[in-house]
Amino acid sequence: MWNDSGILVEVPSKLICFLFALMVSAALATLAQAQSTQAPAASAAQPAPQTTTPAPQQTLAPAQPSTEPPAPPQKTLAVVILDPAHGGADAGARGSAGIAESDVVLSYARLMRISLEAQGLRVILTRQANDDPSFDDRSRLANAQHSVIFISLHVSSTGQPGTVRVYSMPRMALTPNPAIAAHSGLLPWDRAQFNFIDQSRRLAELIQIQMAQRFRGSSETPFEAPVRQLRTVGAPAVAIEVSSVSVPDRAPLDQLGPGLADGVARAVAAFRTIYESGGK
Amino acid sequence: MNREASRALPKGLKTTIAVLAAMVVLGLVTLPGLRQAVQRLRSTPKTDEQSRREVMQEPISTPTDVPVEAQMFWLSTSTLNALEPTTIQLPLSADPVERSKQLINALIARAPGPEKRTLPAEASLLAFYIQPNGTAIADFSDEISSAMPSGILSEQLAAESVARTLGANVNGIRLLKILVHGQEAESLAGHLDLYGLFPVPSLVPGAEPHK
Numbered sequence: 306m307w308n309d310s311g312i313l314v315e316v317p318s319k320l321i322c323f324l325f326a327l328m329v330s331a332a333l334a335t336l337a338q339a340q341s342t343q344a345p346a347a348s349a350a351q352p353a354p355q356t357t358t359p360a361p362q363q364t365l366a367p368a369q370p371s372t373e374p375p376a377p378p379q380k381t382l383a384v385v386i387l388d389p390a391h392g393g394a395d396a397g398a399r400g401s402a403g404i405a406e407s408d409v410v411l412s413y414a415r416l417m418r419i420s421l422e423a424q425g426l427r428v429i430l431t432r433q434a435n436d437d438p439s440f441d442d443r444s445r446l447a448n449a450q451h452s453v454i455f456i457s458l459h460v461s462s463t464g465q466p467g468t469v470r471v472y473s474m475p476r477m478a479l480t481p482n483p484a485i486a487a488h489s490g491l492l493p494w495d496r497a498q499f500n501f502i503d504q505s506r507r508l509a510e511l512i513q514i515q516m517a518q519r520f521r522g523s524s525e526t527p528f529e530a531p532v533r534q535l536r537t538v539g540a541p542a543v544a545i546e547v548s549s550v551s552v553p554d555r556a557p558l559d560q561l562g563p564g565l566a567d568g569v570a571r572a573v574a575a576f577r578t579i580y581e582s583g584g585k
Numbered sequence: 586m587n588r589e590a591s592r593a594l595p596k597g598l599k600t601t602i603a604v605l606a607a608m609v610v611l612g613l614v615t616l617p618g619l620r621q622a623v624q625r626l627r628s629t630p631k632t633d634e635q636s637r638r639e640v641m642q643e644p645i646s647t648p649t650d651v652p653v654e655a656q657m658f659w660l661s662t663s664t665l666n667a668l669e670p671t672t673i674q675l676p677l678s679a680d681p682v683e684r685s686k687q688l689i690n691a692l693i694a695r696a697p698g699p700e701k702r703t704l705p706a707e708a709s710l711l712a713f714y715i716q717p718n719g720t721a722i723a724d725f726s727d728e729i730s731s732a733m734p735s736g737i738l739s740e741q742l743a744a745e746s747v748a749r750t751l752g753a754n755v756n757g758i759r760l761l762k763i764l765v766h767g768q769e770a771e772s773l774a775g776h777l778d779l780y781g782l783f784p785v786p787s788l789v790p791g792a793e794p795h796k
Contacts, residue, residue: 390775397775398735406735440771459776461736465665472737477784495780522665530741531778533771544776546737 380452382577384427386443388457388534389414393437398462400550407435409550409558410458416562417456420570424577441494444537448497454508454576455542456569457534464548466557468523469516469565472544473505474498474536475529497539504541508576512543515568520561541580545569645686649679656753656788657692658746659701666738668746670753671697681755686713688750689723703746705732711766719759720782721751727766733774740777753788761785 389410391397397406411432418428429450431443438446447455464470492500509527517525527543535542547561654672661669675691678684689710696702707728714722733740748761760782763773770779 395775459737461738462734463736463739470666470738477781530737531781532737532776533778533780534776536778536780544737548738549736 380581382426382452382454382573382580384429384450384453385421385573386429386431386447386450386453386455386540387414387417387421388431388443388455390457390459390534391437392432392435395437398460398550400462400552402553402555404460404550404552404555404558406460406462406550407437409460409547409555411435412559413458413547413562413565416566417458417569420566421573424570424574426573426577440534441537443534444494444497444539447542448537448539450540453540454573454580455535455538455540456512457532457542457544459544459546460558461546461549462551464546465522466548466552467520467561468548469513469520469561470524470546470548471509471513471516471527472530472532472535472546473509473527473542474502474531476502492539494537497537498535498542501539501541504580505535505543507579508541508572509543511572511575512545512569515572516545516565519564519568541576645678645683645690646676647678647680647683650676651679652676653754655688655691656750657688657695658749658753659692659696659703660742660746662700666742668703668742668749670749671701677754681757682713682715685715685721685723685751685755685758686710688754689713689747692746692750703743705729707732715758719757720762721758721760721785722762722764723747724764724767729763730765730770730774735774735776737776740773740775743773744777744783748783748785749788752785756787758785759787 389407391407391410393407395407397410399405411434414430418430421428429446431446432438443457447453498505506527506529513523513527514525516523530544532544535544545565547558547565550558552558652674653676655675655677656670656672658668659671661667663669673691673695675687675695677687693704693706693708693710696704696706705728707726709726709728710723711726712722712724716722729743733743744761744763747763751758751761761784762782763779764770765773765779773779
């Protein structure tokens with residue numbers, strides 16, 4: 306009831322019971338609606354992304370402070386960062402015939418750029434020539450963009466020549482510090498990849514399938530490895546590694562270039578569909 | 586005139602000139618080889634680490650050493666891009682830290698062949714610790730980076746070979762941290778991230794808790 310000053314001093318118990326019953330019935334109704342949208346018959350009528358989030362949490366649970374940074378917003382995939390690894394004084398892997406990883410990956414990046422730009426994507430290279438930006442400089446380029454994916458290119462010194470492996474970060478390598486995440490709500494730079502592990506894994510799967518179709522001996526499933534460059538990228542990010550600089554001359558490596566570019570472009574097109582529909 | 590002058594030279598002087606001329610010719614013939622040898626010596630200077638290892642030839646041994654069949658993880662020759670266990674006889678200490686040092690040293694020094702090697706022959710273990718929570722810290726010399734075949738694949742297999750060898754032979758190690766010359770390095774040889782910890786899969790039968 307209200308006092309003379311208009312302040313609520315007492316609430317009748319019947320009113321509390323009525324309000325509680327009203328909330329419970331509203332919650333049950335929402336729950337039933339959410340379950341019906343997940344049924345196969347109704348799935349065509351409902352947009353897929355809505356079914357992935359349990360509705361009761363949205364309607365019943367009050368807003369709680371999240372212990373993890375918010376999930377990245379789903380947008381149109383606009384930018385691809387291609388990262389030809391190494392460069393400058395750091396030649397990367399070097400074969401006995403003098404083939405340098407840094408040279409080969411730059412030529413791959415230029416071919417991939419053409420294939421990806423043909424899809425209407427904006428493509429940025431982390432280096433255009435024989436220079437060597439730091440890991441963080443390369444990550445910074447990606448983290449300054451919205452709706453971006455990051456592809457790091459490597460040539461190994463080992464492995465079966467002519468095969469290609471695609472890597473994403475393992476979850477274990479990026480376990481966040483809960484104290485930092487809870488208090489700041491920000492994504493720590495040194496674990497920026499943490500929220501994108503599933504998307505990165507999906508991108509790696511799509512590229513690896515393309516590589517297996519093109520390059521005999523390549524695995525059909527992608528790999529997980531704590532690759533330094535990927536850790537600080539706050540976007541879906543993968544590393545592609547070609548084997549190897551141990552070949553006697555560069556021609557076999559150059560011949561892989563067009564297939565790599567086409568395979569990556571097709572995989573990115575497939576990923577784009579998933580990314581823009583909000584799936585993983 | 587010249588002929589007369591040469592005739593006038595004493596016989597001993599002629600012999601000396603002939604010997605000197607022969608030595609000059611010999612010197613010219615051997616000069617390229619000498620130059621190459623000097624260049625070889627210049628290009629591979631002996632590092633402090635190598636000098637230290639030459640002095641410390643004696644393998645680590647402790648009073649509790651017992652010859653056991655140790656399971657070592659080197660590169661597989663039958664399966665591409667994979668490690669495989671190889672059993673060797675190795676005297677191993679009962680102390681987990683000393684035991685781990687012996688295993689890592691054997692992983693470097695006793696690789697059956699270059700095709701099975703995971704860690705560079707030039708590398709050495711500088712220090713090894715085990716924290717009470719089961720995190721092992723292995724501090725390697727610079728050669729673990731500088732002499733490592735560069736690449737995600739080779740670097741990952743190197744770290745994995747250490748982790749799996751420790752897991753198969755030492756109780757109580759759950760995680761592995763790799764340092765390079767006492768420092769936290771960004772990467773092993775340009776690719777593999779050394780920021781985090783590597784899981785150590787325990788394969789010790791009837792594993793006892795770490796003391």
